[in-house]
Amino acid sequence: MNTSLPNDPSLRLVRDLLRVRMVEEAIAREYPKGEMRCPVHLSVGQEAVAVGTGAALERSDLAVSTHRAHAHYLAKGGNLKRLLAELFGKEAGCARGRGGSMHLIDLDVGFEGSTAIVGSTLPVGVGLALGSKVRGDSAVTCVFLGDGAAEEGVFYESANFAAVRKLPVLFVCENNSYSVYSPLGVRQPPGRRLYEVVRSIGLTSALHDGNDVFAVAATVKTAVAGIRHGGPPVFLEFSTYRHLEHCGPFADDTLGYRPEPDVAAWKARDPIIQAQDKVRDHPEFSDETIGRWRSEIAAEIDEAFAFARATPWPEQSTRAEYVYA
Amino acid sequence: MNTSLPNDPSLRLVRDLLRVRMVEEAIAREYPKGEMRCPVHLSVGQEAVAVGTGAALERSDLAVSTHRAHAHYLAKGGNLKRLLAELFGKEAGCARGRGGSMHLIDLDVGFEGSTAIVGSTLPVGVGLALGSKVRGDSAVTCVFLGDGAAEEGVFYESANFAAVRKLPVLFVCENNSYSVYSPLGVRQPPGRRLYEVVRSIGLTSALHDGNDVFAVAATVKTAVAGIRHGGPPVFLEFSTYRHLEHCGPFADDTLGYRPEPDVAAWKARDPIIQAQDKVRDHPEFSDETIGRWRSEIAAEIDEAFAFARATPWPEQSTRAEYVYA
Amino acid sequence: MLEKSSVQMKFGEAVRDGLDVALQLDPHLICYGLGIDDPKRIFGTTAGLAEKYGNDRVFDVPTSEAAMTGIAVGAALRGVRSVTVHQRLDFFFLAMDQLINNAAKWHFMFGGQRSVPIVIRLILGRGWGQGPTHSQSVHSWFAHIPGLKVVMPTNAADAKGLLLSAIFDPNPVLFLEHRWLHEAVSNVPSGDHRVPIGRARVVSEGGDVTIVAMSFLVPEAIRASALLARHGVACHIIDLRTIRPLDWDTVSAGIVKTGRLLALDSGLPICSVASEIVAFASERHFHSLRAAPRRLTMPDHPEPTSFALTRNLHPSAESIADTVCEMLDLPHRFAADPKAGPHDVPGPWFKGPF
């Protein structure tokens, strides 16, 4: 494909952000056809955390994620065709169709896996970091989580162990204020900040704007450098917001579970709009740039969907495979 | 029996402390005979937390505890004969011989149960408090725990839920710096204070000297009053030290797992010695008082051991009972 | 016995009705679980309850399965019964310690002084991409554990009746409801309708083979018996309804009657309820058996996500009928001619994703 990846890191961030958004929107658009027969949790609205983090990690760094992992997978460099093929349940899917949207993996780029049990990859990520330490490699492991996952006891245990053994692990928490439809207030004490809890546990921690991709990238870069040079594990909490329903392709704000002013305020702070505003004056950026990116990305997505549709199903005869290595 | 329970609360604390100590020492003395065939975790050295807390709770308040529960059980008013009968595995035991030392219960005084899985009564205690809130009774539930139990994720979950629903629960943590033989340093980050973690979660919390029974009683009294009047849940961390081995009747400092100076310093701060020093000038207190208490308590303990030995075993035919209510 | 009025309703509505009745009967009963008062209301099964009984009795909770289970135990000790709900059984693995070491043992290990009347609703997923971690049912694990009761209703009336019995039972009860049964309609008695825990139901009284089933496999067995009836085979179908304590009398009668046993299981095969039933049959009714007893279960691997890989994954009417024909040495086979429509949904009502 004749793509034009900008050399400038800021522009690259903007383009990557757009790409993740367009992929998620394409999934949302195609999903109602019933070909992708697995639950999907889209990241529309939250992409800046993924993209900023992905940009700050080396390819040799590792990541694990959650049910809402498309953006993390792509931002870490995961293969788009194999992502879509996985959603279509195909053998060429990144998990050979066994896992679906909630179980993504791309070992070529250090994306070690996302899983669907809330909190379940938290210790796995810490274990990857322990593995790196034992082997003496320089990888940093990035553990993506949501605000809900932090309610699982295993989060606290994992953070504690990371601090005790000073492991090279970075927790990146997308706090979108909701766990499914449940607001923070019924799940965590009012006014409490998660990053402060984590700091008290013994990690370096901070709260940042998760809708500013440049801030995310810069913050994560600093954190990763500190960890790589032997610093303590880090927890970064990013405030952000989900535009679509928790699971599925539609908007659901007619249900009224989120205050309308919040929704409006957050949509006004759409990470894509913000990012484009920030590079508005960049010499290599113009409306034309956006247009070109859009059509390049659209073509890439079309091709990936075509691939996902055309590539074969797994054979029924292989169904019982992979239970044991 | 012709006992002389002092009316003065301070003296009462000193006597209660002595009583718990003497019971534990008697168990330690008798244990090697092999009649009490269950693991015992003695509280020698740590009694002030139990006794101070017990004194500050109402009989109608509730408590749950851990593997190391003799002192908590007695301090809450639990029946001594039934405690010993339980250790002897007898039908008259407080758990009818089914539970042993690690499973104590005395419903008459609100001691709702101690269990042997580290951390497992933490949510149970929070649930009791939830029950009280639903029923609208005024009981406060006291949840005893050790420093090791705070490493279980369920602790964090329980504390969080208590804070979210503002439940009438008091956590009393005996931080004796060890989990079995494992020092804090291999389990929790250096310099971290547990009560600060808990404060960040959203509870009122503080650290106090756990070897000063008067301080414990005063602190807990204030905490319980606050909770009873609708205040947030409270976490009190008390520093203390175990004199004997983790499990069993013997001292084990020859093993060298605890720094000798620490052991010496803590033994010098024995809660019994300290408490007696503090009431030294009390008009109703003299060496004779101590002597009288000692012999009264010794007689009570002898009688309880005689009871525990004489009372019958559970019938084999009842073994399968109580699986279902 | 007085005739009670009854109403046609769906399984999911019957659960809701049961909760409503219980919340009225016991002013201290509480219901909680992730999303219990959200717009979806646990697939509709808790609709309107938070409004009717207030947020102190029907409430949403943090994502803390372990603590929330222990909290139910504690509340029960204080005389507050509860119905907790998990949208998938798979999430409940986090709470095993509280279930096994506390809930199941409290009454026993404290010599019968306090019991733990709690109900835990676990919803079982299947198909439509639920995949390996949203489709598990470990009812066989629960059946292994003394101190627990385990019910798996198959129709709306039993759902309500067993739920009410479970709530007012003095012991911990796991209430396993299959997502694919939520729309099943039947006549449900109004008011305080109870179905006793521990009693199986004889669904049909044939003399050729005894089929023991639970949960979603009961309707499949019924469909299988219709297929088989066309070939003159009459099935004795037992809906277990309760997995623990199991109604051995009804199972025994069925085994003795036909001498042929097919034990179905909606879960994994090894050390399963089907294993237990076959073991029981051969241990206790060895001389009544006219042919080798058989099991039909999920295959011995996790459920994959892909549409292509879930076809014929679970026992179906067709595979049940085929197994019966094998047992009877009959030539008919049905698997080649499965039910119409996509295999990964219970029916057109299911719109996914959960």
Added chain:
Amino acid sequence: MLEKSSVQMKFGEAVRDGLDVALQLDPHLICYGLGIDDPKRIFGTTAGLAEKYGNDRVFDVPTSEAAMTGIAVGAALRGVRSVTVHQRLDFFFLAMDQLINNAAKWHFMFGGQRSVPIVIRLILGRGWGQGPTHSQSVHSWFAHIPGLKVVMPTNAADAKGLLLSAIFDPNPVLFLEHRWLHEAVSNVPSGDHRVPIGRARVVSEGGDVTIVAMSFLVPEAIRASALLARHGVACHIIDLRTIRPLDWDTVSAGIVKTGRLLALDSGLPICSVASEIVAFASERHFHSLRAAPRRLTMPDHPEPTSFALTRNLHPSAESIADTVCEMLDLPHRFAADPKAGPHDVPGPWFKGPF
């Protein structure tokens, strides 16, 4: 095959020896668990290892069973194998989510791209007041789960050999060691001695009855066969060694050979490994069975603490022998004449409390 040198040692020492060999063979192997480097060294099974291999490879951990299990999974994904240890299986209920949803499924659910080579040592308690929460063995649960392997060695040589096989197996393996076997002495080959996972051992070759056993029940079965031999009964004893994958070939041969099956189980009865074996026997070998197969297991309730209540709680040589006599319609009974000494300890070496 080369003759290897061998040494008499205790089961517990053999575990230590196996760990030592593995730590030498694989420079990235780590071992951790509560108390692994404390003065007691997990009943001696980790003596000297922290000193020899350093605190980066052999280390104590927080009381966080769930996370520590997931951490093993993560380390394995990074190519770092581990042996985790829990002083009682009962503590491991806290880690079920990580075991079932992650360790057991990772390889399957990601299409075979990464496997999870971890070993989890679980020590099984019994007697001497261990009571309801320090004496459980849910090997039947583990056997239910595809993706797991489960070994239960009965002697020192197998303990070492199965441990080494487990460590170098690419899958998660649960290594269940019975506290009462720790002092059992046998000849143990030196060096890298491996016993294949999934292969049972025929302990004796009698023709009258086939006894299938695991863990501490193997020595009991051997003692039973000595009692029975005095009355002319010859037992075919199978030591399963691995519970999953189970060696069905060896079990089948045993069933076919004698036509009489007694399945022992050191755990609870319902949905147990014994149930599975009896179900298998009657499903696959219906026509070889000469009498109803039987099970002998723990009773269907938790282990109480009291000395008085643990007498005759577990299957013993005497109760095994009695059951065999019942199966063979022989008049002898042995239970009235049990082994001398207190029933709640494995032998005089056991000083309690754990």
